[in-house]
Amino acid sequence: MSAIEMKDLIVSYGQQPAVKSVTMDVPKQSITAFIGPSGCGKSTLLRTINRMNDSIADVNITGSIRIMGHEIYDDQISVEMLRKRVGMVFQQPNPFPKSIYDNIAYGPRLHGITKKAELDQIVESSLKSAVLWDEVKDLLKKPALQLSGGQQQRLCIARALAVNPDILLMDESTAALDPLSTLKIEELVKTLRHTYTIVMVTHNLHQAARVSDQCGFFLNGELVEYDQTEKLFRNPEDERTERYIEGRFG
Amino acid sequence: MSAIEMKDLIVSYGQQPAVKSVTMDVPKQSITAFIGPSGCGKSTLLRTINRMNDSIADVNITGSIRIMGHEIYDDQISVEMLRKRVGMVFQQPNPFPKSIYDNIAYGPRLHGITKKAELDQIVESSLKSAVLWDEVKDLLKKPALQLSGGQQQRLCIARALAVNPDILLMDESTAALDPLSTLKIEELVKTLRHTYTIVMVTHNLHQAARVSDQCGFFLNGELVEYDQTEKLFRNPEDERTERYIEGRFG
Amino acid sequence: MMNKELSGEHPFRSNKPRSIEYAMPVLLFLCALVSIFTTIGIVYTLVTESVAFFKEVNVFKFLSGTTWAPLIQPVSFGVIPLLFGTLLVTLIACCIALPVGLATAIYLSEYASPKVAKIVKPVLEVLAGVPTIVYGYFALSFITPVLQTLLPGTSLFNALSAGIAVGIMIIPMVSSLSEDAMKAVPKSLRHGAYALGATRFEVAIQVVLPAALSGIISSFVLAFSRAIGETMIVTVAAGATPQLTASPLESIQTMTAYIVQVSLGDTPHGSLAYGSIFAVGLTLFVITLLLNIVAAAVSKRFREVY
Amino acid sequence: EGTESTESTGGTNTNTESTGTANTETTKVEEPAKLSGTIEIDGSSTVYPITEAVAEEFGKENGDVRVTVGVSGTGGGFKRFANGETAMNNASRPIKDEEAETAKAQGVEYVELEVAYDGLSVLVNPQNDWVDHLTVEELHSIFKPGSKVTKWSDVRSEWPAEEIKIFSPGADSGTFDYFTETINEEAQQSRNDAQVTFSEDDNTLVQGIAGEKYALGYFGFAYYEENKDKLKVVPIDGGSGPIEPTHETINDGSYAPLSRPLFVYVNKEMLEKPELKAFIEYYLNNAAELSEEVGYIRLPEEMYQENLAKLK
């Protein structure tokens, strides 16, 4: 069973379709990248996976999207449970204006964990997974907003890991960072692949090429091509993919 | 005579130096790129060239910076005249909430041009130089904010050109744009090189490599290496430059 | 092209003198000074007029006395009953406006669709624009009779009715300003919490509220000082009986109502009773001043940088 | 001339047109020139409605004369009057010595003119079927400072043992002044406890007494007249038997001691100005009619004549 299976998925804002009949399977424990020009629907599709689109008034979704075999746009589904299992990291680092510790503990607390020892343990292991522990282990009470941009983004990743998700969605999570921080996050993501299923949106074709196992190229809401990353970049089948990749590499 | 000559230029915020003893000459009618990791002082140096740093309270500048042979941090200098000659385009497109026409005419009007015919002519020629004329020539009364991001940025370039500057400073002016718009701007910049001296800051090494004639690599406020772009990317002299370029190209 | 202006004069030197650049800051500064002069004017007026009053009435007795009867023989100038009446009405008003206003703000900013919020917010703001005199008669002719049926024994004039009316009036101050503060909390923070599986309530209470706390406190303070300073509602609906009473169902008098009473009444100017309105006004002013200073400190302490 | 005009107004009662005609004549004969200027009046809220009515009627004939009538209270008004700021002051009591002295010091000379009567009415709730009248002594026992009367039965033992709810005009009103002076011998001597509700607004006193079975209160006759159906008036025995306040009993002085004269004070020096002189004459010629119209009681006719004579 794939981690995520989409079938004829159409997502529209009002009458305007932003994602047009996408069918794709995302395998477990791997990194999948979505690429494509701005406005092609990458973010929309990503937000559909953990139903972050729900809060937008007139969004319409048809088709099927199954996670671990379960239809997620089912009335019976608890969105909160879904999001606990499908974590998300955003473009801009968005730590809460609380301490580092409270940022990480926020999710576990939501989901009913209150014991100090247990929380301590979660905070430590999440920060370690996000390769941030060594930098902040003595500053856990420090406001998260005092960290640098790159550190904040890793904190947000740690925060997402703290609720123990199966899938991690990342929407251009390095776009706001400098190259060195970007590199760090890329390395982190590569190590996370062994435990999590990761879906990332990126503008940066180099990044997609460097990091992902498989890659989907979107254009105007359509999934033009979806293949092993090697294959897609070396030898794209669709002419539009080829042109996009070349235009970008200059 | 070079367009810009800096000598032992030090720029500090309070006690904290952001640019450390930079000496460099920027030749006329060419594109010069500043690259380097975030926080290395690229923007600071760029803003020093048209004295946009003046409004920051505790900025300290020592050393010499001459434009067209004139010391610009001289008491006798009129900042307004300086900025008229040294235009600037920013990271985020920042059109005024006025019509396209009024955006372009803003600068000429500041400097005392009020005749309709003259303004019309300036608007047209600036928009043409910025390769935007064909797209907007029938919409000059339209609010500039209704243009797309890429168009807005070209509008900002046209606006800067309208006051007829000698030098154009661009601080990551494509960072907020999608790849296709970025490409358009890069092409525009290449055509502008024949008439203007262009200094651009960019995060995107590909862009620097594609577009610039000479390139300066900054690290922690120091100008590590400054050379022909070809040379700098192919065969950097400094080890740090090499590492940065390689890390980035991955 | 490059050489176009280099021939003669210095290219960066402007020959137009720009006196307006020097004149404007000065002019604008004078505008800003008007507010300082206003304060000086208020303090000067209140203090000089009060000094005459305090020559005859001991300041300590004024501040600690529990009988306020400046117009009824034997006269007595103990400001406590007026203070008490003011605080009672303010407290009742805040008990209504703070929770209702804050809950409204949460609803508008976190639950309501933008369309609904766009309509509801200005509608609520009308409440703050209704002339206070209208509220006064609304309290007297509508709220009080309702209270009298619900709570037999309610006096015609009572602190509760006036307090409720004041409370209604200041609801939009709390709701609008708090909503602004909550709206200013970046969406990304909310998304962060939603993505962790938080419900809307949890996002509102745990993420948005703390981040907007400084703005919310400011709105509370503004509402509170409005309630303290409210005049016409209490003049009309709370009565003119300065007394220390445990029951909000009885008639009281507030500081502001007293000032209006005297300025509309029969007291000869220059008399001791007339001077007392300045002493009361000064007390009122000092209270709002202290309130603002405390609030500035508190809200600074809670200011989140995000 | 003046008498004639009063008579003609009186004859046709409140017919404005007739009043108008009568006065156009007056103006024609006395002042061929068109009057203009400003007349500033201030003072008592009690007298205000009469002066307002006069100003309104006068204004119809003399559109260029700008009359303003403020409400600063008798005392507030006298302060300005004594400084020579106003031409005329409405007063619900005679000028006090201090005020007179200030006026003298400022060189302001004035004429005092009585314009109408106000009867302070004592009222209870219509459901009150026990009170047939109250004596001045009984009122004193109820209203005196530190009064021990808490229940109706404390006044007369056969009355119900229910707490009296007292409604009194605010301590800053001329009505309160007059009532306390008359009933408690000294102005502003009054009981002041939780049983008394004070209000500056007589309408709210009406509401209070109308809504409370065991209420007792007092206020100006005009407010009683307008709310006769909601209130029950109490005849007062001032020594010569219980008398109910009516136009007749107040006018002939038999409703005592709770009826009081209302005054206007006029700055003598300013009387030189023709517009003020015309206004005051108009006032005295029409006060009888207009004061009744706004709820007060006219003076005996000869008193207006005496007042007119004072102006000469």
Next chain:
Amino acid sequence: MAGMALQPGGQPSKAHQQVRGRKKRDQWTKILFLGATSIGILALMVLIIDILIDGLATLRPELLTNYPSRRASGSGLKSALIGTFYMVCIMAPISFLIGVGAAIFMEEYAKKNKLTRLIQLNISTLAGVPSIVYGILGLAIFVRGMNLERSLLSGALTMTLLVLPVIIVSAQEAIKAVPSSRRDASLALGATKWQTVQRSVLPSAFPGILTGIILAISRAIGETAPLVMIGALTYVAFLPNSLLDQFTVLPIQIYNWISKPQTEFHDLAASGIIILLIMLLSLNMLAVVLRNRFQKNL
């Protein structure tokens, strides 16, 4: 991972129960918040209906064209309406100039030092000072000190001081909301500081500033207490034709009617309130329209 049960089928797990509890709380609080919101709206509706019931019958066009009279049937608001209008006409430009000037100074020119912090604290304090205190100030300064008497000018100046902090604060907010990138754009084109303020900052902030002014005006229109203090509770049956003439305004005339003994006047007062409310509602609506336009521009 295989056991990821998103649907509550079969045995509900502990985690599911926990989530269900939280959801229920979410539902309840939503109702609570909605309830709170409706309290305000309900109160407004009751207030308006209450007034309409009393005042609709006597709401006639003559109300706008007649001067006040001792007879309810012929009494009107002409002098009060015009007085209010004149007062606003004097107050609005003065407070606009001073208020916006002060806001520009604070936001664009003031250096961050003790004096400006003091001015800022002072402005926010003044915004909370009771209006009756402004009445006392107006009485002492304008009526007595400057010998302006109870004139239109005294009233308008008193109101100016009263609304000034409101205007300054809202203008400051509007100016603050102008993205600094617009200032940069203008400066980079060679504009001077004042040119930038005048041509770039102010046009962007203008709708916000105007909203503040309109709300301040609507506050001034409804204020009674400070005018009572300066002695504007007056019968005025003419239109002021100079700044130093006496005047009356709507709420004062309403207050006057309410305190009359005759019940017809009380209904008339309700009609006056309806007119006042219509004015305020139109002003508020105007402010809303401007605010929406403003937000679109940012």
